[in-house]
Amino acid sequence: MSNTEVYKSGLLNRALDPATQPAEIRDFMQTEIALIRDVVGDGLTVIDVGCGTGRHLALLRDHVRLGIGVDYEHSYIVEAHQHGKAGRLHFVTGDATCLPLRARFDRAMCVTNTWGTMPDKPRVLAEMRRVAPKAGTRILSVFAETSIPARREWYRRFGHEVLEESPEYLVTDGGLRSEHFSEARLRAFVGECEIRRIGPVAYFVTF
Numbered sequence: 001m002s003n004t005e006v007y008k009s010g011l012l013n014r015a016l017d018p019a020t021q022p023a024e025i026r027d028f029m030q031t032e033i034a035l036i037r038d039v040v041g042d043g044l045t046v047i048d049v050g051c052g053t054g055r056h057l058a059l060l061r062d063h064v065r066l067g068i069g070v071d072y073e074h075s076y077i078v079e080a081h082q083h084g085k086a087g088r089l090h091f092v093t094g095d096a097t098c099l100p101l102r103a104r105f106d107r108a109m110c111v112t113n114t115w116g117t118m119p120d121k122p123r124v125l126a127e128m129r130r131v132a133p134k135a136g137t138r139i140l141s142v143f144a145e146t147s148i149p150a151r152r153e154w155y156r157r158f159g160h161e162v163l164e165e166s167p168e169y170l171v172t173d174g175g176l177r178s179e180h181f182s183e184a185r186l187r188a189f190v191g192e193c194e195i196r197r198i199g200p201v202a203y204f205v206t207f
């Protein structure tokens with residue numbers, strides 16, 4: 001099974017249920033929200049790449065001028081539409097490697113290790129650079145190598161036992177493949193960037 005099929009099976013809603021999340025994962029998600037809020041200032045336009053059901057844009061709804069979420073899993077986009085009622089948020093079914101937009105944005109984000117589940121990482125970075133052309137306006141958040149024990153437990157709680165562990169990824173019996181990063185590996189992919197820790201389990205990258 002590929003990640004595409006894993007997401008189609010509705011994994012995201014189980015993963016976002018706080019009851020499945022070990023404390024380290026919950027803390028990461030809370031801190032991540034504060035960092036996103038800090039970088040996505042009032043009145044800006046923002047695109048969320050791999051937005052899932054749109055929870056980050058929903059939190060930014062009263063602050064942004066325009067928020068667009070893109071995700072290839074159509075059922076998540078249908079769910080995300082409930083956040084779009086205020087008119088500033090819009091959600092589109094599409095692939096991160098070929099974003100279906102010509103517009104340019106003040107900020108582009110791909111967070112909660114979404115990029116770490118995407119096979120063609122360079123292409124996604126290229127698309128983020130295309131839609132948010134200014135350096136320093138693009139955000140990734142990804143898991144660090146130190147996240148492995150907490151992720152094993154999290155995945156187990158939402159029904160995925162880890163079958164394979166390598167220095168770069170975990171694969172579960174349900175087919176989820178999720179990568180983790182060292183600073184050196186991140187820099188090898190992203191090039192010039194600023195890397196900050198998010199607690200013990202993750203990195204927040206601006207490039």
Ligand SMILES: C[S@@+](CC[C@H](N)C(=O)[O-])C[C@H]1O[C@@H](n2cnc3c(N)ncnc32)[C@H](O)[C@@H]1O
Binds near residue numbers: 050054071072117
């Ligand atoms: C880890 S989930 C996170 C979702 C959301 N960012 C959040 O934090 O709630 C990753 C999301 O990326 C989406 N995704 C994975 N690969 C994608 C791709 N190539 N193009 C668009 N969306 C993708 C999945 O469908 C899923 O919703």
